Amino acid sequence: MPEPLFSIKHEDGRDMSDELNAFARTIGLERIAPGRYSILLVLSLFGGMASGRMNPAVVVQEIEALEGLRTSRFKKPIQNKHPPLQGLWHKHFYDAGLKSLAMNFKKGLDKFKIPLFLQRMKEAREAGVERYVTLEDVDALATDMVQGNLARLAERQAMSGEWLMFAEHEGRRYYLCLATHDSSQHDGIRTQIDEICCKEFPFLKTILNDLETRP
Structure with missing residues (x-):
């Protein structure tokens, strides 16, 4: 023993x-x-x-x-x-609690914004067209804002x-x-x-x- x-x-x-x-x-x-x-x-x-x-x-x-x-x-x-x-x-x-999730969500949003949204706005400007966020865009943008930014923080060893x-x-x-x-x-x-x-x-x-x- x-x-x-x-x-x-x-x-x-x-x-x-x-x-x-x-x-x-x-x-x-x-x-x-x-x-x-x-x-x-x-x-x-x-x-x-x-x-x-x-x-x-x-x-x-x-x-x-x-x-x-x-x-x-x-x-x-x-x-x-x-x-x-x-x-x-x-x-x-x-x-894995809500407190840590919220803290990293804010950190990711402050650091990266919403890259997919910024990319699509850039593409619209370069094409000379106006583009608005539609219901079809929401799911992809939300996924990028949450899961995407958490992955970016993890990749940089920057999660809190x-x-x-x-x-x-x-x-x-x-x-x-x-x-x-x-x-x-x-x-x-x-x-x-x-x-x-x-x-x-x-x-x-x-x-x-x-x-x-x-x-």
Whole structure:
């Protein structure tokens, strides 16, 4: 029987160690980054799966990309420059929810507009004719505006999503928890990192405290 990775109990006193240990192995965390992921991340992924809000695979795939095992459709990792998460890194992942879809839809529209519409207007101008959008055009234009722009963002590795938080230490990456773009939630995330992740990975205290005390 594999050696337990960690021990944890539910708030109702039920021992969840076996279930969470098996979960971490099943989704591939222990294979990809053995000993370099927090129980906080495991709990977030387990809770997301149990509630039906997310598929843990989308996060695991980004960890694989960070470990050089696959490519990613999303932005390259970014180091946080401002407290309370200053010094840590984040990598986008796509959770397939309406929030991420809306965010990428707006980003694609701002960046690319509607290429098919622009192309057809250009063709009309060059032909010296007036052309109006018809009902027959709507389906193709809507597809280009949504699916087309999402594909263009993915091709450029520019899609945005929620955050996978991690730290870098001695040339290795340590995966901590999930976060959002909403900075109003970052104080709470930092508290969780201080209370859980810093105990698992003591070097985090140095990373976080050194940056906080710099003039």
